Amino acid sequence: KQEVTQIPAALSVPEGENLVLNCSFTDSAIYNLQWFRQDPGKGLTSLLLIQSSQREQTSGRLNASLDKSSGRSTLYIAASQPGDSATYLCAVLNTGGFKTIFGAGTRLFVKA
């Protein structure tokens, strides 16, 4: 059974700092891995999707990497801003079951 773990559960950093959020998964048989952002009381917004054949994806100040063999993904945020404060969730889409499994998220607070 696929399990997705995100560490840390919460993170507070000063504005301008570069930071890394971690995601690990137990079953490497995945189709893709997706990073989402969730603002309080709001829905999820897709940030980056990495296909199983890819190693990384970039969008602006965000870079996501994928290492299937070790069951790990990281989301790198460069030059963090207060507007980046949100909860970040990673989710994996398994092969065969077509079910997306979510981690519990990392709550990020960027201090001005």
Add this chain to the structure above:
Amino acid sequence: DADVTQTPRNRITKTGKRIMLECSQTKGHDRMYWYRQDPGLGLRLIYYSFDVKDINKGEISDGYSVSRQAQAKFSLSLESAIPNQTALYFCATSDLAGQRRTDTQYFGPGTRLTVL
């Protein structure tokens, strides 16, 4: 206008009541999903539908039922609500887009349900 809409956005109800949550999408996607989110547990899949004639149970379907009325509409029902169904409920859509690996999910704004 939002691509994925959910109604109602907030609902307070009592134990034993029947509740329906509705989801509509204008993205033209074939796949639709219902999730619930509880603090510290992430999102868990309740039901999913790959087309109008296809309904599948997710991880936590007990106590819930769904109806796919059309490609654009997917509703979730709680036949007899209980307090541990208090949660944030999300509808999502996705589309194969010709390649299985690009099954990006798009979420609605959520429905906050409280069962007293």
